[in-house]
Amino acid sequence: MLLNGARTQAGLRDPAWRTRLTLSLLGLALLWPMLVASEFRPWVLLDAQSVSASLRFLASFMPPELGAEFLLLVAQAAWTTVAIATAGLTLGWLVAVPLTLLGTERLSQSAIGRPMRRLPAFGRQLVRWLLIFLRSVPELVWALLFVRVVGLGPTAGVLAIALTYCGMLGKVYSEVLESVDPTPSQAMLRNGASRTGAFLYGSLPQAAPELVSYTIFRWECAVRSSVIMGFVGGGGLGQQMDMSMKMLAGGEVATMLIVFMLLVALADRASRMLRGMLA
């Protein structure tokens, strides 16, 4: 070591280092034009005029509206919102699960011991395209479409969430299944188990906590997006919030924001509990 220190040092230089440095610099270089394109100017936040405007807006939230009549209204709207999110997510889940089983390469029968056959590979590509199509259309756009078909009300929201979230669930489920140790499911497939058998007995025991926490996180997101769809006539808290904002009733908006926080906290709690049970 002492004798040929310099030579050993040269041999110890991480060969991956230069690539990493280049990629980091490239990333930063790409970030800059994006900041410019998005007109990102954080200093306007500290401008005296914007500070007072923000403070006035926030002050209008105080105090939250806690009248019994209004609380009852909010409770009903929150119930609708939760119902839209749950129904939409469930519908999406029902479609996403079979698509996941079809699309996950790890669960391929034909790829055992040889490259995947062309037909199954094409099928998987089709599934991937379908999932991309479903999730690339924002749920708001689906909602606007369905409002024209089924009219104003929660149904449009349910269908919109089902479609978009099916795309998201299917993609992430596949990726979760592909990130766990493949040996159990591969061993099952090599011994003649079906795709579903290999999934249930090989992948699911490892992936269950991830799948559950992602699903609950998506429920949380569905609650939020059903609010946004309420703004376009989807019903629930969103519609209520739209009205309150138009009437400049900040206290009412504040109450509804508190309800959101409670719902998100509830989802967080449920996720933790289920993960604990499955761990």
Add this chain to the structure above:
Amino acid sequence: MDRASVSLGGPRCMLCDTTLQIAPGEQVALIGPSGAGKTTALSVLGAAMKPSEGRVLIDGHDPWRLPGSALRELRSRLFIAPQTPPLPPRQRVVTAVLAGRVPTWSLAQSVRSLFAPLEADLAQEALARFSLQDKLWSRVDRLSGGERQRVALARALVSGAGAFLIDEPLSALDPTLAMHTLDVLTGFARERGATLVCSLHQVDLALERFPRVIGLRDGNVVFDRPPTRISGEDISRLYFNRDTGQVPPADDGEGFMPHPVVPPSRCF
């Protein structure tokens, strides 16, 4: 049952133009140094790896020409047990063993068994052969390495397969347990009239317990005969390794030294 003539491509073949015939009900040990192609040979025999050249015939059929469903049916009759027990750590032992039944179950049965194990008696019986009956309801991650290995073998026993291709079933077991476990495997295969092919590093056990021993080295069959006709010299030639005890000279001409390819030692 198997008639394999196989060579895998690439600059260095894992299994080079190898011909093997294994009759139904035969018990064969595969021995040879690490990296000799034992696992590859088992995978090819078990229709889990398609030979890049040559072909493999199982029951007279080329599995790679069979339609999907027939190939699956064939695979359910050939049980491959990999060297590392393929058990999800969060699974219970009963489920891990019954996973061997899944190929024979319908989807509904597989789902039902996740809630209430369907053939727990079968799992219990298989575990009892390896003296693990009291672990039926434990979780896999609570087991020791040797226990996991035997749970994986219990899965093989419940599978109802007609041929067992088992990769180093004794690697995590102490000598006494190794002997007992091997006796359970050979005894079970004899009872069922099933074929048993085991790759082993315990040369003495292979020579003692198997009527036929195949020595593999660098993807080639060095010998293939009954142990009575295998001499000590055959064995030492099979395992001769010119790399051991010799430190390769430090050479930084190419940036860094590639590590010699050594399979990771097993530790659980």
